[in-house]
Amino acid sequence: MKGLLAAGRLRRRIVTIPLVLLASFTVWVLSPLLLGLAVAADLLTGPRRLRLTRLVLFGLNYVLLECGAIGAAAALWPVTGFGLFTKRRWAIRLNAGVERWWVVSVMRATQRWMYVDIHVDDLDDLRQGPMVIAAHHVSFFDAVLPAVLLAWARSDAIARYTLKREMLLSPAIDLFGHRLPNHFVDRTPAIRSVELEGFTALARDLHTDALVVFPEGTFHTEVRAERAVARIGRTDPERAERVGRLRHMLPLRPAGLSALLDAAPQADLVLVAHAGFAAFGTIRAVIANTPLRGPVAVRITRVAAADIPSDPSQRTAFLDAQWLAMDEWITSTVVP
Numbered sequence: 001m002k003g004l005l006a007a008g009r010l011r012r013r014i015v016t017i018p019l020v021l022l023a024s025f026t027v028w029v030l031s032p033l034l035l036g037l038a039v040a041a042d043l044l045t046g047p048r049r050l051r052l053t054r055l056v057l058f059g060l061n062y063v064l065l066e067c068g069a070i071g072a073a074a075a076l077w078p079v080t081g082f083g084l085f086t087k088r089r090w091a092i093r094l095n096a097g098v099e100r101w102w103v104v105s106v107m108r109a110t111q112r113w114m115y116v117d118i119h120v121d122d123l124d125d126l127r128q129g130p131m132v133i134a135a136h137h138v139s140f141f142d143a144v145l146p147a148v149l150l151a152w153a154r155s156d157a158i159a160r161y162t163l164k165r166e167m168l169l170s171p172a173i174d175l176f177g178h179r180l181p182n183h184f185v186d187r188t189p190a191i192r193s194v195e196l197e198g199f200t201a202l203a204r205d206l207h208t209d210a211l212v213v214f215p216e217g218t219f220h221t222e223v224r225a226e227r228a229v230a231r232i233g234r235t236d237p238e239r240a241e242r243v244g245r246l247r248h249m250l251p252l253r254p255a256g257l258s259a260l261l262d263a264a265p266q267a268d269l270v271l272v273a274h275a276g277f278a279a280f281g282t283i284r285a286v287i288a289n290t291p292l293r294g295p296v297a298v299r300i301t302r303v304a305a306a307d308i309p310s311d312p313s314q315r316t317a318f319l320d321a322q323w324l325a326m327d328e329w330i331t332s333t334v335v336p
């Protein structure tokens with residue numbers, strides 16, 4: 001997998017796109033058998049939940065969406081001059097429309113087959129840009145949540161993501177992720193400044209778009225939280241004591257988020273917290289918790305750019321306070 005990620009873009013796609021198309025064809029050919037086995041297993045073990053049947057149906061839905069994205073990318077390639085005009089605003093809008101369809105469709109698939117019931121109090125804080133969206137990240141499915149919320153709030157906004165490079169194994173994300181302003185992060189970079197330059201480049205010609213980052217870097221677990229606090233404590237004991245109070249979230253990594261805020265000083269900060277997606281934090285948890293038993297609650301908070309400190313140490317303390325407030329909300333929302 002690491003070798004495939006390190007390979008050039010064309011070499012990677014020569015492998016991933018045929019594999020996904022072949023796997024999709026195979027899965028659909030075998031779908032009667034797979035569904036039959038799933039239904040039989042569910043009737044024996046959990047007829048009221050239909051857990052395995054739902055997972056198979058979600059998988060069939062998802063591979064169709066991957067194939068649809070590959071087909072759309074192929075259709076748009078000559079329309080945008082075989083790559084010559086992909087950075088023009090009109091071409092970006094065309095590709096962004098497909099990306100918006102894909103992320104909303106993936107979320108609808110989770111809602112339909114895995115019974116993910118999303119409750120959002122208010123989308124008003126997403127209706128005007130520009131903005132930097134800092135989102136809580138605890139499962140496979142909440143990665144698309146910021147883009148979905150933005151699509152629900154506005155039809156014209158583009159979500160510019162910072163994503164881990166492992167996401168490139170999805171052809172849909174690889175193809176449209178490179179046609180749109182996104183940055184794929186190497187989480188073990190040899191030169192840290194190179195990654196921060198990638199963050200900064202996202203803010204060019206931002207207009208009313210949104211920059212999206214997951215400052216935790218990975219999913220929350222108790223072990224990861226303890227390691228993160230210990231690592232911070234070696235250089236900043238005061239901050240370690242502060243973030244050690246987090247119960248559901250990892251301490252944020254301020255460098256990337258600060259780079260986005262510095263690169264887009266006119267952009268407000270939007271914080272996205274959610275409670276419920278933690279049930280889908282691992283493959284085993286997804287299998288065990290489908291269908292999802294409770295709703296997913298989402299809270300959106302907007303902080304004006306003028307209220308964000310410019311001094312690095314003050315900004316980190318400010319961001320930690322926002323993170324702690326999100327964590328307290330999750331604590332009050334999660335069903336015991």
